Amino acid sequence: MAAEIAEQPAVIARLVARSSDIAAAVAAVRPDPLRGFVLVARGSSDHAAVYGRYVLEYATGVPVALAAPSLQTRYGVVPRLDGFLAIGVSQSGRTPEVAATMEVLQAGGARTIGLCNDVGSPLAEACEVVVPLGAGPERAVPATKTFTATLAAFALLAQALGDRSTGDWPRLVDALAVAVDDDTGARTAAALLVGAQRLLQVGRAFLYPVALEAGLKITETTGVATNGYSPHDLRHGPIAVADAGVHAVCFSSPGPVAADVERAAADLTARGARVVAVAERGGDVPAASALIAVPSGTDELLAPLVHSVRAQQLALHLAQARGVDPDRPFGLTKVTATE
Structure with missing residues (x-):
């Protein structure tokens, strides 16, 4: 955990260096008009998604909702999401309900983006666009560098999709x-x-x-x-x-x-x-x-x-x-x- 905490400046610097590529990838799936966002996550990723809710709504002015995955995975609800961008968040990309929920949201009309640290994961495969966190292997059970990388990824998405700067990255x-x-x-x-x-x-x-x-x-x-x-x-x-x-x-x-x-x-x-x-x-x-x-x-x-x-x-x-x-x-x- 201590070593992975120490890696965070380099992890964030690498992610910021890819901001143009991230913006281009996101532009390809942005609905027009963009009516709102739905964020899907669990655990630490869910806390990162709460940050995503704030920063995305601040930057774009459109509403942001946090998904209730049990509605999709247990009750079979397929929400009507034309004009929405669904963002799935899982640091490993291997939480089954996150990937499954993203598939249902896409079936409901949402365009989809995945934020994860493994581009070969089930979440990555379930989404149209993947933003790799690029944090490298995280071996300690508590998420550290993948958590802050997810925060940074949300801020970069907000910057790409909105009309407000998120701040001074350097x-x-x-x-x-x-x-x-x-x-x-x-x-x-x-x-x-x-x-x-x-x-x-x-x-x-x-x-x-x-x-x-x-x-x-x-x-x-x-x-x-x-x-x-x-x-x-x-x-x-x-x-x-x-x-x-x-x-x-x-x-x-x-x-x-x-x-x-x-x-x-x-x-x-x-x-x-x-x-x-x-x-x-x-x-x-x-x-x-x-x-x-x-x-x-x-x-x-x-x-x-x-x-x-x-x-x-x-x-x-x-x-x-x-x-x-x-x-x-x-x-x-x-x-x-x-x-």
Whole structure:
């Protein structure tokens, strides 16, 4: 896991270098007019798809839906999707229900794109166009470089299909390099959280999927149950668990929703919880008792990639501090063959 975390700047740089080829491939299957998107995924890929929902709708202005695969694989629903672009996401490309759902969506009229790390996989074969992640073999069970590569692929798709830039890619790659070279903040935070049995992850908008993924990473590497929430969903009930025995990790980046995360951190602190912020140094989470700093200046739409690296580092060091092998979590396998 540690070695694969370190590979991420190079993985993203290679993917960005193919942006023109990706744009050309996507243009070949773009419906005219484009009425919307349907995204199909499970696990970490599903969290990446939540990011895809935000970035695609932001860039194109058309609605984005997350598929409910059981409707296709168990109930036989064939949705009417003329004018829609369906995007299947599976880092291995070997999750059966994702490939099967994509086949049904194509039968319903959608044009199809697959995002995966294996161009010979069933998902790749089920889609009209494949965007290879190009991350190389990923041997640790927790997804790291394939997750951030999927985020980058979604941002590149949004850039190709929409009329808004997703940000400064060279600056992002530089920020990723800085992040993987110094994990001091994550080590320090792991020492603070090592005894925690109740954890919350909080993020909004483009960082909401990072909160979801951080929860999954910590759960699968340590066995500690933790969930991700948006600040507003947190206030709709889950904040009731917050007391002196709860720790929370709040993900924040400068932008329109930073104040919402700041308020959530303050509310959690007021109830006795201890807050760790993943944010720029001097950022918008003054209630935090610890900071995992991210390099400053990354565009808001691309910041989730850097925050994801910090979440991965935190999960890695928390697992090690608890005496758990993060590469081989108990009872888990690299490919989960859900149908």
